[in-house]
Amino acid sequence: MRGWLLALMLLFAGVVYAQSEAPDVPPTFRNVAEEQRFHALTGELRCVMCQNQSLADSNAMVARDLRREVLGLMRDGKSDAEIKQFLVQRYGEFVLYRPRMERSTWLLWFGPALLVLGAGIGVWRIVARNAAKARALPPPNDQEEW
Numbered sequence: 562m563r564g565w566l567l568a569l570m571l572l573f574a575g576v577v578y579a580q581s582e583a584p585d586v587p588p589t590f591r592n593v594a595e596e597q598r599f600h601a602l603t604g605e606l607r608c609v610m611c612q613n614q615s616l617a618d619s620n621a622m623v624a625r626d627l628r629r630e631v632l633g634l635m636r637d638g639k640s641d642a643e644i645k646q647f648l649v650q651r652y653g654e655f656v657l658y659r660p661r662m663e664r665s666t667w668l669l670w671f672g673p674a675l676l677v678l679g680a681g682i683g684v685w686r687i688v689a690r691n692a693a694k695a696r697a698l699p700p701p702n703d704q705e706e707w
Contacts, residue, residue: 588628588629588632591636595635598635598641599631599632599635600617602631602635602641602644603615603616603617603628603631604616604617605645605657605658605659606627606631606645606648606656606657606658607655607656607657607658608621608623608624608627609623609627609652609655609656610623610624611624615658616628616631627648631644631648634647645657654666
């Protein structure tokens with residue numbers, strides 16, 4: 562009985578150890594240019610798990626993996642555009658902080674301007690309607706007192 566209990570405890574200890582977060586070891590760069598390119602690129606990419614953090618700022622496990630992936634692709638000779646395209650194919654346009662101007666992203670680019678324009682037209686119509694109502698009222702009678 563004790564053997565089973567010991568085996569079960571060791572099994573659970575292995576599972577807990579496997580799920581614990583390993584410390585984020587910063588990458589070692591070959592030169593300053595590689596480091597600058599890496600930081601610039603990870604600053605332009607969004608963590609796919611976090612809502613609004615760049616890949617450089619996120620501490621999520623997926624961000625750590627993606628940083629390693631980006632560095633590996635850089636060392637494989639891929640250009641920044643090729644790396645971004647690889648990540649877009651894998652995770653969608655969400656991974657880019659500045660999505661490309663395409664048909665599928667027009668609403669993202671022009672939606673805020675259309676909302677402001679629509680709100681401006683709505684305010685203008687309300688003001689014009691109230692001004693028309695004010696003109697339709699009879700002029701005040703100065704003879705009457707309160």
